[in-house]
Amino acid sequence: MKSLVKIMPKKGVLDPQGKAIENSLNQLGFSEIKEVTQGKIIEIEIDCDNEKDARVILENASNKLLANLVIEDYEITFPKED
Amino acid sequence: MKSLVKIMPKKGVLDPQGKAIENSLNQLGFSEIKEVTQGKIIEIEIDCDNEKDARVILENASNKLLANLVIEDYEITFPKED
Amino acid sequence: MTKITKELVEEHGINKEEYKFILESLNREPTITELGIFSAMWSEHCSYKSSKTWLRKLPTKNNKVIQGPGENAGVIDLGDGDAAVFKMESHNHPSFIEPYQGAATGVGGIMRDVFTMGARPVALLNSIRFGDVSHSKTKHLLNGVVSGIGGYGNCMGVPTVGGEVEFNSCYNDNILVNAMCVGVAKIDKIFYSKATGIGNSVVYVGSKTGRDGIHGATMASAEFDDDSDEKRPTVQVGDPFAEKLLLEACLELMKKDVIIAIQDMGAAGLTSSAVEMASKGNVGIDLNLDFVPCRETKMSAYEIMLSESQERMLMIIEPNKEQEAKAVFDKWGLDFATIGILTDTNHLVINHHNELKAEIKLDILESGAPSYDRPYKITKENEFDQSLAKETNDLALKTLENLLNSPNLCSRKWVWEQYDHMVMNDTVLRPGGDAAIVRVHGTNKGLAISADSTPRYCSADPIEGGRQVIAESWRNITSVGAMPIAITDCMNFGNPEKEDIMGQFAGVVTGMIEACEILDYPVVSGNVSLYNETNGKGINPTPAIGGVGLIDDLDHFSTPFIKRENDNIFLVGETNGYLGQSIYAKEILNITSGLPPRVDLKSEKEIGNVVRDLININKIDTVHDVSDGGFLVALAEMSISGNIGVKINLDKENLNDKFLFGEDQGRYIISVSDGLASEVTKILDDKGIFFQKIGKTGGKKLIINDHEEAAIETLKKIHENWFNNYLEE
Amino acid sequence: MKVSIVVFPGSNCDRDIAVSLKKFSNKDPFMVWHKETSLPDSDLIVLPGGFSYGDYLRCGSMAANSPIMKEVKKSSEKGSAILGICNGFQILTESGLLPGTLIRNQGLSFLCKNTPLKVQNNNSIFTKNYKKNDIINIPIAHNEGNYFASETVIEEIEDKNLIAFRYCDHNGDIDLKTNPNGSRNNIAGIINENGNVLGMMPHPERATDKSAGLTDGENFFTSIVESLT
Numbered sequence A, B: 001m002k003s004l005v006k007i008m009p010k011k012g013v014l015d016p017q018g019k020a021i022e023n024s025l026n027q028l029g030f031s032e033i034k035e036v037t038q039g040k041i042i043e044i045e046i047d048c049d050n051e052k053d054a055r056v057i058l059e060n061a062s063n064k065l066l067a068n069l070v071i072e073d074y075e076i077t078f079p080k081e082d
Numbered sequence C: 001m002t003k004i005t006k007e008l009v010e011e012h013g014i015n016k017e018e019y020k021f022i023l024e025s026l027n028r029e030p031t032i033t034e035l036g037i038f039s040a041m042w043s044e045h046c047s048y049k050s051s052k053t054w055l056r057k058l059p060t061k062n063n064k065v066i067q068g069p070g071e072n073a074g075v076i077d078l079g080d081g082d083a084a085v086f087k088m089e090s091h092n093h094p095s096f097i098e099p100y101q102g103a104a105t106g107v108g109g110i111m112r113d114v115f116t117m118g119a120r121p122v123a124l125l126n127s128i129r130f131g132d133v134s135h136s137k138t139k140h141l142l143n144g145v146v147s148g149i150g151g152y153g154n155c156m157g158v159p160t161v162g163g164e165v166e167f168n169s170c171y172n173d174n175i176l177v178n179a180m181c182v183g184v185a186k187i188d189k190i191f192y193s194k195a196t197g198i199g200n201s202v203v204y205v206g207s208k209t210g211r212d213g214i215h216g217a218t219m220a221s222a223e224f225d226d227d228s229d230e231k232r233p234t235v236q237v238g239d240p241f242a243e244k245l246l247l248e249a250c251l252e253l254m255k256k257d258v259i260i261a262i263q264d265m266g267a268a269g270l271t272s273s274a275v276e277m278a279s280k281g282n283v284g285i286d287l288n289l290d291f292v293p294c295r296e297t298k299m300s301a302y303e304i305m306l307s308e309s310q311e312r313m314l315m316i317i318e319p320n321k322e323q324e325a326k327a328v329f330d331k332w333g334l335d336f337a338t339i340g341i342l343t344d345t346n347h348l349v350i351n352h353h354n355e356l357k358a359e360i361k362l363d364i365l366e367s368g369a370p371s372y373d374r375p376y377k378i379t380k381e382n383e384f385d386q387s388l389a390k391e392t393n394d395l396a397l398k399t400l401e402n403l404l405n406s407p408n409l410c411s412r413k414w415v416w417e418q419y420d421h422m423v424m425n426d427t428v429l430r431p432g433g434d435a436a437i438v439r440v441h442g443t444n445k446g447l448a449i450s451a452d453s454t455p456r457y458c459s460a461d462p463i464e465g466g467r468q469v470i471a472e473s474w475r476n477i478t479s480v481g482a483m484p485i486a487i488t489d490c491m492n493f494g495n496p497e498k499e500d501i502m503g504q505f506a507g508v509v510t511g512m513i514e515a516c517e518i519l520d521y522p523v524v525s526g527n528v529s530l531y532n533e534t535n536g537k538g539i540n541p542t543p544a545i546g547g548v549g550l551i552d553d554l555d556h557f558s559t560p561f562i563k564r565e566n567d568n569i570f571l572v573g574e575t576n577g578y579l580g581q582s583i584y585a586k587e588i589l590n591i592t593s594g595l596p597p598r599v600d601l602k603s604e605k606e607i608g609n610v611v612r613d614l615i616n617i618n619k620i621d622t623v624h625d626v627s628d629g630g631f632l633v634a635l636a637e638m639s640i641s642g643n644i645g646v647k648i649n650l651d652k653e654n655l656n657d658k659f660l661f662g663e664d665q666g667r668y669i670i671s672v673s674d675g676l677a678s679e680v681t682k683i684l685d686d687k688g689i690f691f692q693k694i695g696k697t698g699g700k701k702l703i704i705n706d707h708e709e710a711a712i713e714t715l716k717k718i719h720e721n722w723f724n725n726y727l728e729e
Numbered sequence D: 001m002k003v004s005i006v007v008f009p010g011s012n013c014d015r016d017i018a019v020s021l022k023k024f025s026n027k028d029p030f031m032v033w034h035k036e037t038s039l040p041d042s043d044l045i046v047l048p049g050g051f052s053y054g055d056y057l058r059c060g061s062m063a064a065n066s067p068i069m070k071e072v073k074k075s076s077e078k079g080s081a082i083l084g085i086c087n088g089f090q091i092l093t094e095s096g097l098l099p100g101t102l103i104r105n106q107g108l109s110f111l112c113k114n115t116p117l118k119v120q121n122n123n124s125i126f127t128k129n130y131k132k133n134d135i136i137n138i139p140i141a142h143n144e145g146n147y148f149a150s151e152t153v154i155e156e157i158e159d160k161n162l163i164a165f166r167y168c169d170h171n172g173d174i175d176l177k178t179n180p181n182g183s184r185n186n187i188a189g190i191i192n193e194n195g196n197v198l199g200m201m202p203h204p205e206r207a208t209d210k211s212a213g214l215t216d217g218e219n220f221f222t223s224i225v226e227s228l229t
């Protein structure tokens, strides 16, 4: 099953990358672009046949390794296969 | 309007980070986790009131700066505000 | 308005007497912003309330010192109008909570202390300590800290040229991350933090203010307990890119005659920089927080004053020069805001949203700050039982291998390869020597720099340990042929409210004072980090010493790498084979009790001076001091790094573990080319320096008395692979 | 020889390369700020090492979009020599002046050390004073030096002999063991078909000074100075 863990900087935590991208885009003339935040996305193929169990495993993996909870939040989703 | 640009390594491109995460997770005992790919997600607040125009702007920004098409593919989505 | 309750006062780490003093001096209840300001300024971290009385006793002057403690960093004279500006600082607790960002912002912070004085940072060092290698958090913390240090320093383009790494269970829940920065400036272009000129503008430059590390300063002074995981404050995230811009912008502006005073916003952010600058200049300061560039909405005066957002500076400039200054910061894309004015009121006045948030007489904050003469008791271990040493039984090289493969003696290459140690192109001696050598750009002079501490000695005998750390630093600087000039220190200890911990502090300082005086090696800057304690268990007393010396002429310096075959190996200084607190005792005998080796400061000085002379008159170019692990470990390091073997021949009475692995102080191994051996012998004899001829270089093996041998290649692998093996396990 | 060195915000080897170039050419290079929209007339344009824009997003990506890069491209078309070292190499690939890209080191950590390189193409303005297959010792210092390009691109640069340097060991062996960062075919530096653009991860400017320990970069600079004066 395909799953996605999206990891974003926590609100209020400085995101220098996002800020730099924002400035760069504005300088390139993309004036409509207002606020940029950069995060990570981790695509995981997981050997599990139901979302409930998969979510438990992925939450565990996120807490243990994937996300740094001091500065990041994460979100788990299961995109429909196409 | 809130938008997301998801940037993933192209198939066949070496993804050292994804591989490293995969190994660490397996070592931590997450045996169900099979294949890991790491990408970037860029959350953008865009000053535009319709998805069509926003998509044009974001495609442009992705081609110019956000993604490196030699190694990456991107995907633009507009998550519903909650 | 927030009501000031007893609990709130307590939460701010202000005790009853302190609060009483606040009430009396204000003649009213403080506002919450004021309470925050008092709390930050009177925290251990900013006020040094437990350590002040002891620190005052340290020697701080010699004929090279331009600026001692009290400024952002210390300054020494390098001749020809050049000065070195340096300091070391701790970022222990933040690094334990978030190792990458904690270490990174530690490096960022210490660099600001140096470039705020007008110096371009030219070298970084770090002294880092982790728990036992088997502790569950150690790998994660080690990886995070090392990549954080590299992440920041590499991006800044300042080489990280040295440091030290130690593992010991006493740091399991209190790792230490001490970062040191050395900069170079022209003596007549040094900037200070004393705010002067009533009516002058108070200008904020750099990154925007967020809710980062609010109460970081109070946190750094509070003992950890098991729920501190829950009480996490907003962590400071470093932006080395912003700091690089800030560095270039500040140095560019400093070339013009614009800045009257400048200070970085470090611990306790805007509060401490505003208060310290105004206090030094004996002026008042009015701030209007509406003008502070903020990253987040609805920040309160309390939050703005206490935020520890990184990459920010406070400057005093004349109002008519604001435009000129702003242009520079605009070019570098940094915020520039006039947020206040200097007054003649001697008060700190804070306005926000048209409301008076704080009004405090500055001398209440500064000189009214508490200072405690805490009770102390100095204790030490008993003499080590020398009879516990094993006979070598022809196993000396096996023992050597075990030691080279131990966490505290193996090569630190895995660490320093993650640091750009060559950028700026002036690194003459890279990590791996006794001290790093960094050329003063555009000259033929070299700075020798090293970071050292031996906490296990300090724990076993604080006074002796205090002497030893200074002596070891001096010896490392001497080993490369430099004249040691001055030090910075970072004093990491447990809870000073406990008599025995305060005794460790008092003892170590006492020993340091004696050694600094005899070696003419004063303290010009430093930092104290107390309460390094978890659940009542303190760390070993850890005074990290950052030493700086000068090589006048880079045509003569030395390194530990053996360079030629057929050189003569001399062991200079007396070897008694004392094993107390040695790594041998810990790793091989499993004994951690006993007194540490003694330092004889007078002979230390005599021997060191002769060794340095020999280097300077070009008689020797290969020197290594003998420290952790003793003689055989030091010799093996020389052999491994030079990739040339050594054959040693010991008298029977010296063929034992005591001689080979004892950690007697004041010793150097020198490798003397054959043609110069008699000359060097004569010089040493004439000066009455004790030394032994121990062997000859050559081949690819380390050979002891013809019956034990090991290939250099094998020793090298053992020495260099420990970290990789450990991390891959 | 007239030299321009482009300074991006976050560049940090700009002074180092200026010092080395001056040492061999006896002339001060122009330091050109990234926001400039014109370049001084130059025989050589250098994109120095460092962390332009903090290496945020992708190394070199934002610098590649700086105003000055339009001018650099124009000069390149006119045949000026362009040299990108480390971050400069990343900027060259990001702006399309060289093929491929540089991704994260295989070991995932920053690596700073001396690396032996084998000179593969000594037929360029940058390398003519080396002998083919010379083994030279030049330091690297990077986190993203792992050269990657599609199979076809790799084949093309191999066939056309566009590889300037490859990582090797002291004996000149080129294999996975002697590859510090995972680069395809141990590639450390490449030139374009015209021969006027070179990008490389190792820092030759850190190997031109006896007291700092290494001198194998000297031939690199004498090659440039002789070719362009």
Ligand SMILES: Nc1ncnc2c1ncn2[C@@H]1O[C@H](COP(=O)(O)OP(=O)(O)O)[C@@H](O)[C@H]1O
Residues within 6 Å of the ligand: C126, C127, C128, C160, C161, C162, C163, C164, C165, C412, C415, C416, C430, C431, C432, C433, C434, C435, C436, C451, C452, C476, C627, C628
């Ligand atoms: N954290 C570190 N960062 C950079 N270099 C380090 C670090 N730790 C150790 N080193 C380097 O490794 C070498 C050996 O360190 P150490 O054993 O502490 O030396 P010594 O015993 O001579 O003081 C020194 O050159 C030192 O600068």
Ligand SMILES: [Mg+2]
Residues within 6 Å of the ligand: C433, C434, C435, C476, C624, C625, C627
């Ligand atoms: Mg030493």
